[in-house]
Amino acid sequence: MATRTDAPTRREQILKEAARLFAERGFHGVGVDEIGAAVGISGPGLYRHFAGKDAMLAELLVGISGSLLTGAKQRLKEAGAVAPEAVLDSLIEGHIDFALDDRPLITLHDRELDRLREADRKLVRQLQRQYVELWVEVVRELYPELAEPAARSAVHSVFGLLNSTPHLTRPGSLPGRAGAAELLHRMARGAFAAAGAP
Numbered sequence: 001m002a003t004r005t006d007a008p009t010r011r012e013q014i015l016k017e018a019a020r021l022f023a024e025r026g027f028h029g030v031g032v033d034e035i036g037a038a039v040g041i042s043g044p045g046l047y048r049h050f051a052g053k054d055a056m057l058a059e060l061l062v063g064i065s066g067s068l069l070t071g072a073k074q075r076l077k078e079a080g081a082v083a084p085e086a087v088l089d090s091l092i093e094g095h096i097d098f099a100l101d102d103r104p105l106i107t108l109h110d111r112e113l114d115r116l117r118e119a120d121r122k123l124v125r126q127l128q129r130q131y132v133e134l135w136v137e138v139v140r141e142l143y144p145e146l147a148e149p150a151a152r153s154a155v156h157s158v159f160g161l162l163n164s165t166p167h168l169t170r171p172g173s174l175p176g177r178a179g180a181a182e183l184l185h186r187m188a189r190g191a192f193a194a195a196g197a198p
């Protein structure tokens with residue numbers, strides 16, 4: 001996700017704490033009073049910002065899918081006519097930022113996507129498909145001999161690799177933020193190179 005230097009809004013604080021709590025204890029294991037307490041307001045005070053927990057969950061999951069897609073499009077726009085390797089590196093860096101900095105959202109997506117209303121779930125899937133296809137185009141530009149279905153499978157496999165970070169929860173499981181990002185980047189590029197090998 002894009003880095004911010006300004007202070008988060010109250011709404012953003014609520015969403016961050018809701019994501020953390022939902023990821024730790026499950027959607028049904030957390031009440032609005034606990035979310036409110038985590039940000040210093042009463043549970044009923046949350047209703048000034050959200051209609052309820054369902055609305056928070058939808059905004060979190062639709063929001064991160066939209067943010068990933070918007071971020072990837074921005075990276076492509078900024079890349080312009082640079083070499084395909086640099087474009088792919090930029091996409092990988094963006095997804096690694098998400099995987100390392102928004103780990104609760106990965107857990108939340110894995111566990112709670114089915115709890116969304118059908119319309120919200122469809123929107124998440126639509127945004128995700130667009131995100132995948134954007135990657136597929138870049139991967140096929142770099143590895144033109146790679147058939148489209150294989151490129152799509154490679155993209156999904158790399159997402160699985162990058163999104164595995166929430167499962168490394170023991171202290172010392174990751175080699176520090178910079179080291180983890182570098183390792184994940186090398187592994188992602190290695191996976192694409194293996195998929196594109198003759």
